[in-house]
Each structure stands twice: as C-alpha cells, then as structure tokens.
Amino acid sequence: MRHVPWRRSARSGQRPEGRWPRRRLRTRLTLAASAAVAVVVVGVCAAAFLVIRHQLLHQLDLHLTQSARLAAQQYRREPPGVVQGECRYLAAPACTQLVPVRPGDDPAQPYLLPVTGATRQVAAGTRGPYYSELRLADHRARMLTTPLNAGRALQVAVRADTVDQGVRQAAGLLAAVGAAGVILAGVLGSWVSRTGLAPVARLTATAERITATRDARHRIELPTGRARGDDEITRLAASFNTMLGELEKSVTAQRRLVADASHELRTPLTALRTNADLLIRSGRLTEAQRERAATALGRQLREVTVLVNDLIELAREEEPDPLVEEVRLASVVAHGVDSARGHWPNVSFRLRIAPDADTGTVSGVPARLSRLLSSLLDNAAKFSPPDRPVEVTLERTAGCLVLAIRDHGPGIAAEDLPYVFDRFYRARTARALPGSGLGLAMARQIARAHHADLTAEHAPGGGALLRLRIPDSAAPDGLSQVSYAG
Structure with missing residues (x-):
C-alpha cells in the first residue's frame, strides 16, 4: 500500500469559456474567508469610532453642564450680558452670558454668543435646555443654553476643536488598525483555505497519481491517535480510501481472471492445434486415427466453448439485467x-x-x-x-x-x-x-x-x-x- 503525503498538487487549470474566468476553489475560499474577516474588522473599527466620538462629545456636554452649574451659582445676581470670558477668542475655559426674556432688557453692549428666539423661550421657561453648534473666531464651539432664575437664560460655550482633534486621531488610529486587520484577514484567509483544503489537495494528488501510474494501491494518510478527526473532510478521505480499496480488489480480480483464463485456455488450445495439424495431414493417418483425432477435436472444441461461455458469464458480473x-x-x-x-x-x-x-x-x-x-x-x-x-x-x-x-x-x-x-x-x-x-x-x-x-x-x-x-x-x-x- 502506497501513501501519498500531504502536499499541494500541481494542476494546470484551463480557463472556461466566458468573459470572467471561474476562480479555483482555494482562491474562492481565500477571498470568502478574507472578505468575512475584513468586514468584521471594518465593522468593529467603525463601531469603535462611533463609540469614541460619542464619548468625547458626551464628555464635552458633561463639561458644559458642570460649567453651567457653577456659573448659575456664581452669576445668579449678575445683570444680563457677557459675564465671563473673551468669547470671541474663547481664551477662557468657558464663555458665559446671561440673556433676559425681553429684548428691551438687553445690555447696551452686544452679545458675543448668538441669541435667538429659542434662547428667549428658554429664559421664559417655555423650552428646556438644549445644546447647539456654532463657530467663534474660526473655531468650532459647543454651547449649552439653560434657564436660570427670574426670567433669564444662561448660555455657556466651550471650544470643541480639541474634541475634533481627538476624533481625528481616533479615526486615524482605527483606520490603521482596520488596514492591518484587512491585511491580516487576507493572510488568515489564505491559511484557512490552505489548511482546510489540504485533504482535498491530497485527494486530488492521489487521483492524479492513480491516473498517471494506473496503480490503485495508493492511499491517503489519515490522522491517527488524538489527531484523528471525525470531520467531513476526514470522512471523505476515509471513503475515498475505501473506494480505492474496492477498486484495487476489482483490478486485482480482473487481472487474476485474465491470468487464470489465459492459463486455462493454453492447454485446450494447444490440444486443438495439435489435433488440427493431425487432421491437416489426414492422408498419412489410418481411418481409426482420423476418427480419434476428429472426436478429440470435437470434445476439445466443446470444452473451449464451455470455458469461453463461463468466462463471458463471469465478465458480466457488473452488468445490470432488467429482466427481473x-x-x-x-x-x-x-x-x-x-x-x-x-x-x-x-x-x-x-x-x-x-x-x-x-x-x-x-x-x-x-x-x-x-x-x-x-x-x-x-x-x-x-x-x-x-x-x-x-x-x-x-x-x-x-x-x-x-x-x-x-x-x-x-x-x-x-x-x-x-x-x-x-x-x-x-x-x-x-x-x-x-x-x-x-x-x-x-x-x-x-x-x-x-x-x-x-x-x-x-x-x-x-x-x-x-x-x-x-x-x-x-x-x-x-x-x-x-x-x-x-
């Protein structure tokens, strides 16, 4: 019994007809496994980016809320107007201003933060606190508008460009991680396809070896001991070995039948030839000798006929017979x-x-x-x-x-x-x-x-x-x- 080692078989695939050639199974499996892992990696990185961005904005909102709470305690009795920070440049940690309900109560100096109808509604108590985005001094800022007391609204704004910088850094880092993950997915996909299809490659190599050598004694080496598996590929290899065993038995039986038939036919054919030669020279034989030679020739012909008929019957072993x-x-x-x-x-x-x-x-x-x-x-x-x-x-x-x-x-x-x-x-x-x-x-x-x-x-x-x-x-x-x- 000959065993074929685990190796990749050299195949010369022919491109099928059509515009797009069909890829090999290993290539398709590699692409499928790599695409699956790559999609998961990209999805995880995208989800991580959204989570990081949300957390940074949430931390900014918490900072605004804390600043508004401190400003409400500190500037509760201050008149309307800007009460903290150079909002134009956002030099202070937070820019704060007080806005009354009626525009007539506004101070003479203009507000540095935008005041809208929604701001007056918050001051009047008809609308709850809200966050808004704005740009001040070419910087993105985030503002919280919340009600104070005595018909006034408190507006607190902080710079958001630091958050944007953190989001950009996280995006760059996650993009690098995603790219590395995609490359790793390709490597893992190739490894998975090569490992998963190794028994199939062995099957192919064995089939090609049998085709080239016409020797059905080849077998596929199966895992032994603890390494022996019960997966579909292992069962396929075991079934293939069983099929090869049956094929070897069939080929051996056919060869033995041919050898035995040739051995059995040699003696009667020799006798037939001898008696035929005697009859050819019948002029030199007596009547009794000719009679014996003809009788022997007829008997040997019958024996050969019976032997050939029996061989034909044996050769029909796998022939289906519908006359059941x-x-x-x-x-x-x-x-x-x-x-x-x-x-x-x-x-x-x-x-x-x-x-x-x-x-x-x-x-x-x-x-x-x-x-x-x-x-x-x-x-x-x-x-x-x-x-x-x-x-x-x-x-x-x-x-x-x-x-x-x-x-x-x-x-x-x-x-x-x-x-x-x-x-x-x-x-x-x-x-x-x-x-x-x-x-x-x-x-x-x-x-x-x-x-x-x-x-x-x-x-x-x-x-x-x-x-x-x-x-x-x-x-x-x-x-x-x-x-x-x-």
Whole structure:
C-alpha cells in the first residue's frame, strides 16, 4: 500500500469559456474567508469610532453642564450680558452670558454668543435646555443654553476643536488598525483555505497519481491517535480510501481472471492445434486415427466453448439485467433436474419439494437462476457414483427458500472447503475430471446477485452438500430487488 503525503498538487487549470474566468476553489475560499474577516474588522473599527466620538462629545456636554452649574451659582445676581470670558477668542475655559426674556432688557453692549428666539423661550421657561453648534473666531464651539432664575437664560460655550482633534486621531488610529486587520484577514484567509483544503489537495494528488501510474494501491494518510478527526473532510478521505480499496480488489480480480483464463485456455488450445495439424495431414493417418483425432477435436472444441461461455458469464458480473420478475422456484428446480437427467443419463436424480415451498416465489432472472441450478447439478453429478442418487430438496424456512443438493461422492476435503467457490480452483480429486473450475464460482456470483447465500459443507454420511438460501419474496421480510453490482 502506497501513501501519498500531504502536499499541494500541481494542476494546470484551463480557463472556461466566458468573459470572467471561474476562480479555483482555494482562491474562492481565500477571498470568502478574507472578505468575512475584513468586514468584521471594518465593522468593529467603525463601531469603535462611533463609540469614541460619542464619548468625547458626551464628555464635552458633561463639561458644559458642570460649567453651567457653577456659573448659575456664581452669576445668579449678575445683570444680563457677557459675564465671563473673551468669547470671541474663547481664551477662557468657558464663555458665559446671561440673556433676559425681553429684548428691551438687553445690555447696551452686544452679545458675543448668538441669541435667538429659542434662547428667549428658554429664559421664559417655555423650552428646556438644549445644546447647539456654532463657530467663534474660526473655531468650532459647543454651547449649552439653560434657564436660570427670574426670567433669564444662561448660555455657556466651550471650544470643541480639541474634541475634533481627538476624533481625528481616533479615526486615524482605527483606520490603521482596520488596514492591518484587512491585511491580516487576507493572510488568515489564505491559511484557512490552505489548511482546510489540504485533504482535498491530497485527494486530488492521489487521483492524479492513480491516473498517471494506473496503480490503485495508493492511499491517503489519515490522522491517527488524538489527531484523528471525525470531520467531513476526514470522512471523505476515509471513503475515498475505501473506494480505492474496492477498486484495487476489482483490478486485482480482473487481472487474476485474465491470468487464470489465459492459463486455462493454453492447454485446450494447444490440444486443438495439435489435433488440427493431425487432421491437416489426414492422408498419412489410418481411418481409426482420423476418427480419434476428429472426436478429440470435437470434445476439445466443446470444452473451449464451455470455458469461453463461463468466462463471458463471469465478465458480466457488473452488468445490470432488467429482466427481473417473480419466479416460482419449484418450477425452475423441476425443469433443471429434468435437464440434468438428460445431460447425465448415468446419474440418478431424486427430487423432493416440500408442500409449503411449492408455491414459493423469488425475485430474479429465470435464465440466471437456471444457470445457477445447472452449475450445482453438474457439479454434483460429476462426483456422484452411478449407483447413488443426487438428492435435490427444496424447503421453506424462516422466510427463505432453501435448496439443498447432495451427492454421495468423495466429498470436499477440509483444506479445499474454503476455496471451492474460487475461480479456476479445482480440488486434487477433481483435476482429472472434465471442467474448468468456473461453475461454482459463477454459481456464487449469481447467488449474490439475487441476495442469496450459497454454502458448501460435508454431508452427513459422506459426500458434499451445497445449500442455497434465497429470500422468499412472498414472505414479509423477503427482498424484492436483484442487484448485479457484485
């Protein structure tokens, strides 16, 4: 088993047709992850800027409120007019002035802070305190207008450019942080895509390696121990390894089939060629020799024909067969036994069908079931002595139809029992008999396609017992689908 290391595969992608080429999965994942992190970073920085700006303005308003409270206590008895600060230049910490309700009570000197109708309403008590923005001496200022006592309003203004400077500094700092966050998002996005798609890259590398070398023994190294995960990518890699294992088994089976077939065909083809050469020189042979050569040639042709037909049947292991129908198994068994009696006239066949199994049906292909039965009967007749019958029994047991075929021959040796269904396997006692060793292998293949179980065992008292257990479609737990997927 060969393992492919975790590495990035070199792919030469072709640009699809269209104006905008479709990007690779890793690029799309990188862009998606980077965009998601970048949006979060920019959003956090924007929210932080708004919070900082709000807090600075709030602190300025608190300062105005505190200054107004102190001015109200200090200038409660002062006449209307400017009472503190050179408001034009905002040299004092706060510029303060008193405004009466009636314009006629205004002082002779002009106000330095703007006085509007809203200011008179606050002085009259018909409007509550409010904040306003203004510019004084080319500086932005913030003013609080609040009621005092005896029909007067108190106006307090402070410079706001220091707040603006703090907001600008915060904006610059957050912009730098946001830019660094976006760059970091790109780096993290690339790392996430590279790490997340590493198993996918391994899958691709393994597939490309198999394509290049046609070797299905490659596997993907899975995490072990504590590092072993149960995520989707790990399960995908495990499934891919399982698929490769099945592919390797299939390829190995095909190669073994070809090798075994070539080995089995070599001997009869050599004999055919020899007998054909003899017949070509028939002028030098006697009549008896020509007769023996023609008989041997015909027998060998039949053997080769049977072998080739069996190979074709085995090669159809994955071929779907749509001719599935409800088959009365008792009729197939009775017809198969009659055909076997004609094919093996020197062998006696004894058939017994239980009454409850006579009406049992299975879902399958009649021709394939007949081929299965003929393979089992031919195998039993081949080893059965002439004076002992081949016993065929059909019964119904636990929702299944059970077909048992027993012969009274030498039986199956213990060392041969695990291999009787292997292709081209022939026991030591059967190597002198005709056959290719494909009959039982083909029988098991057909049985598995019908969800049936075919077993071989020693029969009590000697001989071999082949037992086929196939689901009865009329039973509640019977299966109704035939699969040729192997």
